[in-house]
Amino acid sequence: VIHELLRYAYTGEVEQLEPLAEGLLAAACKYDLPELKAMCAAELTTSLDCSNAAARLQLADAYGCGELKKTIMDFIVQHPDVLDTSEWNETVDKD
Numbered sequence: 001v002i003h004e005l006l007r008y009a010y011t012g013e014v015e016q017l018e019p020l021a022e023g024l025l026a027a028a029c030k031y032d033l034p035e036l037k038a039m040c041a042a043e044l045t046t047s048l049d050c051s052n053a054a055a056r057l058q059l060a061d062a063y064g065c066g067e068l069k070k071t072i073m074d075f076i077v078q079h080p081d082v083l084d085t086s087e088w089n090e091t092v093d094k095d
Helices: 002-011 017-030 034-047 054-060 064-078 080-084 086-094
Strands: none
Touching: 002 017, 017 034, 017 054, 034 054, 034 064, 054 064, 054 086, 064 080, 080 086
16 A cells, blocks of 8 residues: 555556555655545445445445445445445444
8 A cells, every 4th residue: 555655646546456455545745645545435435336335435434435435334334235235234234
């Protein structure tokens, strides 16, 4: 994550966004990099599925990604089976 964060800082590009989007989102928020935050949110949206929706909703809420949060909530409304996943139950039990 640090390597890609530095690459972004110097070049404005990220080579490994897909596997690092969650970590880079946290870094982008910590270091106030709104463009990187938007890139990460977009990546997290494209790979959204029933198994990761709960964790990503929690992540979007934690880092103030309103558009990502709305997209995930819309996804959950369209795919209510998310609420039956063990990931959802684990996330709800944590709170």
